[in-house]
Amino acid sequence: MGKKKEDVVEKLTQEETVQRKLKFQKWSLITKVKTMCVVILIIQLTSNNGEVVNANMASIVGSSAFNDCPLPYEKLSSKGGCTTLHSEKSLVLLTGGEEHTTIYQSLLGEGVNTEPLYTKAIQNLVGKYGKTFTWDIKSKMMGLHHSEGAKYIVKALDLPLTWEEYDESIQEEYNIVLANPDIFPGAKKLVDHLSKHKIPIAVATSSSMDSFKLKSANHKEFFKLFDHIVCGGSDPEVKHGKPAPDIFLVAAERFPSKPNAENCLVFEDAPNGVKAAVSAGMQVVMVPDENIAEDQRKGATVVVSSLDLTPLEKFGLPSLKET
Ligand SMILES: O=c1[nH]cc([C@@H]2O[C@H](COP(=O)(O)O)[C@@H](O)[C@H]2O)c(=O)[nH]1
Structure with a gap:
């Protein structure tokens, strides 16, 4: 009996030892992973000649004014903040400059004037249910992946549709309405200028390739001036839509020289796009529609009323005034 008891005690002790070993191995693995994460984070934060670049850029997020301009635009903040010109038009563009090396990188979204057409198509559809597509709803929808936009509007307007039904119907409206948009005159001037100066530019749109x-x-001639086009709505590498940074990071990565985020400059019309650019660690010129509220313009490095009024020289790029 006593022996059996001892056996049980010994067995228990063995089991306990095995459990403790397992526990220790698990703890040790977690500690190693945590240490690796911290190391990776430090490497990322100090990857540009030891400067804490991303932390600096991140300070723009949620800033209450346009005064927290990152380099090289900070020159303006010493003169009382970034210039805020009055806005009227909208567009999604992305461009960038690499100071000191005179290698500039640019990414550019759509230069076509599609927003009034989106408004018309969406109002056509929601009007059938007695609803109004307001600017408040539109400003939160712009730039979203189409599925996210569909989920948002169905809820916001309490439409008697599933988001999938809305999405299917709106694609039909878009096919009719979006067929022939104009190019913004300011976009043409900006793109011609960047192209003439051999500044790489790309499109980064949330639309699908078909759209x-x-x-x-x-x-076609206008879009030939771009180095590449990223269509976030259908591109498998763009995992999350705006306001996530994915689309801009993918667009930057596809330039052969793989520019750092801080050397890319985004042109955006949508508040979600501005958020995406800022969280990618890029500077952003916002060209908002006049209906976009003041507090939805926060985070932009500079706000202009037309693309050809962008003070490119403040970003180390050739001035548009010399065109
Ligand atoms: O009034 C709207 N404008 C734009 C969009 C959406 O914005 C995206 C276009 O994005 P970008 O601005 O990145 O091209 C498309 O998915 C489009 O459906 C929307 O939902 N509603």
Whole structure:
């Protein structure tokens, strides 16, 4: 009996030892992973000649004014903040400059004037249910992946549709309405200028490839000036739509020289796009519609009323005044 008891005690002790060993191994693994994460984070934060670049850029997020301009635009903040010109038009563009090396990187979204057409198509559809597509709803929808936009509007307007039904119907409206948008005159001037100065530029739109083809069909020459086009709505590498940074990071990565985020400059019309650019660690010129509220413009490095009024020289890029 006593022996059996001892056996049980010994067995228990063995089991306990095994458990403790397992526990120790688990703890040790977690500690190693945590240490690796911290090391990776430090490497990332100090990767540009030891400067804490991303932390600096992150300070723009949620800033209450346009005064927290990151380099090189900070020159303006010493003169009383970034210039805020009055806005009227909208557009999604992305461009960038690399100071000191005179290698500039640019990413550019759509230069076509599609927003009034989106408004018309959406109002056509929601009007059938007695609803109004307001600017408040539109400003939160712009730039979203189409599925996210569909979920948002169905809820916001309490439409008697599933988001999938809305999405299907709105794609049909878009096919009719979005076929022939104009190019913004300011976009043409900006893109011609960047192209003339051999500044790489790309499109970064949340639209799907099919939708982009529809909208750009009549402007093939204009879009030939771009190095590449990223259509976030259908691109498998763009995992999360705006306001996540994915689309801009993918667009930057596809330039052969793989520019750092701080050397890319985004042109955006949508508040979600501005948020995406800022969280990618990029500077952003916002070209908002006049209906976009003041507090939805926060985070932009500079706000302009037309693309060709962008003070490119403040970003180390050739001035548009010399064009
Ligand atoms: O009034 C709206 N404008 C724009 C969009 C959406 O914005 C995206 C276009 O994004 P970008 O601005 O990145 O091209 C598309 O998915 C489009 O459906 C929307 O939902 N509603």
